[in-house]
Amino acid sequence: MKAAAAAAAAVLAVGASASNHRHAHQALFEKRGHNASEVCVPGCTTIWKTITGEAGLWTPLPPPPATATAWPTGPAVVPTPIPQVCPTPGTYTFPATTIVVTETTTVCAASTTVVPSGTWTLGGVTTVVETATTVVCPYATTKTENGVVTSVLETTTYVCPSAGTYTIAPYTTIVTAATETVVVPVVSTYCPGTWTAPAVVTVVETATVIYCPFSSSEAPAPAPTWAPAPPPAPAPAVPTWDAPPKPAPTEDSKPKPKPETGSPKLGGSGGKWAMTYTPYAHDGQCKGADEVLSDVKKIAAAGFTTLRVYSTDCGTLPKVGAAAKECGLSLIIGIFIGEVGCDNASPDVAEQVSAIKAWAEWDLVKLVVVANEALFNGFCSVSQLRDLIVHVKSELSGAGYGGPYTTTDVVSAWIGNDVSSICSVIDVVGTNAHAYFNAGTTPADAGKFVAGQLSIVEGVCNLPGYIMETGWPTSGNCNGAACPGVSEQATAISSIKAELGEKVVFFSYTDDPWKKPGSCNCEQHWGCGQLFSA
Structure with a gap:
């Protein structure tokens, strides 16, 4: 030893x-320090x-x-x-x-x-x-x-x-x-x-x-009593959408239509599945369709099968959707909540839902993510988020989408709230897990940390789970044993890829200089696409 x-x-x-x-x-x-559970x-x-x-x-x-x-x-x-x-x-x-x-x-x-x-x-x-x-x-x-x-x-x-x-x-x-x-x-x-x-x-x-x-053998192993995570249930198998075990639906939750082309599966192979992508240039302006296509071709050449997009602004769906179709990729699309209150009738939500329905390229969509860390940021209450998911499901299913839905949040939000009502209206559970924000995790152990986070949230809803964001910054402040850096990022991404790459969405394709540096001085430096170059 x-x-x-x-x-x-x-x-x-x-x-x-x-x-x-x-x-x-x-x-x-x-990203902040939101793995604190x-x-x-x-x-x-x-x-x-x-x-x-x-x-x-x-x-x-x-x-x-x-x-x-x-x-x-x-x-x-x-x-x-x-x-x-x-x-x-x-x-x-x-x-x-x-x-x-x-x-x-x-x-x-x-x-x-x-x-x-x-x-x-x-x-x-x-x-x-x-x-x-x-x-x-x-x-x-x-x-x-x-x-x-x-x-x-x-x-x-x-x-x-x-x-x-x-x-x-x-x-x-x-x-x-x-x-x-x-x-x-x-x-x-x-x-x-x-x-x-x-x-x-x-x-x-x-x-x-x-x-x-x-x-x-008679008591729990010593651990901080301030982390009330329940023991996770065994990880469920990769799902099909007519089969995953889940809580009984509430009276007002509508049965989702089955996909017309069979039961698609989420996840990838060879340590790769999905990459986050946003069509923003380094100055924060919108990229043109040609530039988006160039990016997506590189992501496809690296072996990824899926792109995760967060919202509909910047012409995301027409640009990224067209590029994805040309390159043979699928999409994870989202409804973004960026302010307190997630009323179903809010103009921002209505605008995004309308944009998705107008686009309607359902054959490209593998998963719809309603909100990104809305509970953690205090933008939605549990009941508000649950109602928003039901509303989006009703709107999109009526427009022809028949695939799975989820929401994604950090572990502390899943275990710190009574989320049973949310569990009853989603098909898989999603979490964002960034090992860099856990001060005791070195880059080499990033994969183990992310796998542990996934196991926890799968147990919360007794549903199959997927990591909707994970990565490691190349620059910024050290957080205990978790230090950013080019070699550190390579080590961390390799660890995550080896541990559960088929179930994670890597964050992100490129750095984002338009962002504020944040308290960690790391917000601009999560680009990892170069590590997967063909």
């Missing part, structure tokens, strides 16, 4: 006019008083015997990962340790992350609220007294002035070295049960610290 792998194992979860397009649809491309709602009874951890939790232990054969530590009060110091190269044996927890306990635990030089804001608890509210959250921090670092669990009252995502009680650290491994205290809750850290034999090549985590 290499030191880096061991440390990682111990990390606890941490409009039609081109002139106004950039302002009207900026949110369409704002931690919600300040404990899963077990939580101790809200201040708890002081073991003194010197992150300070070196005394040196082991010269033979370097075994180095046990004293008994732990709760099953926090045990820090084992290996000061010299050699073979170390850490015996099994068993701890019985008799009552639910919330404590601090250590996690680590590698960051480059600079000033970094780390830690804290992220909470998602739907309205203005006041929350009381436990948060982990450290205190230093007489040179000894002590982990402390404290609580704070925080006023959330409006709906949104808030990070409560983070701290700032300055890194002067080129890169440095920093310790981030995190909140961890342990339920009653018998917890075991198995025996470990490891060979180390340099001086290092190894964290040996506990697991339990």
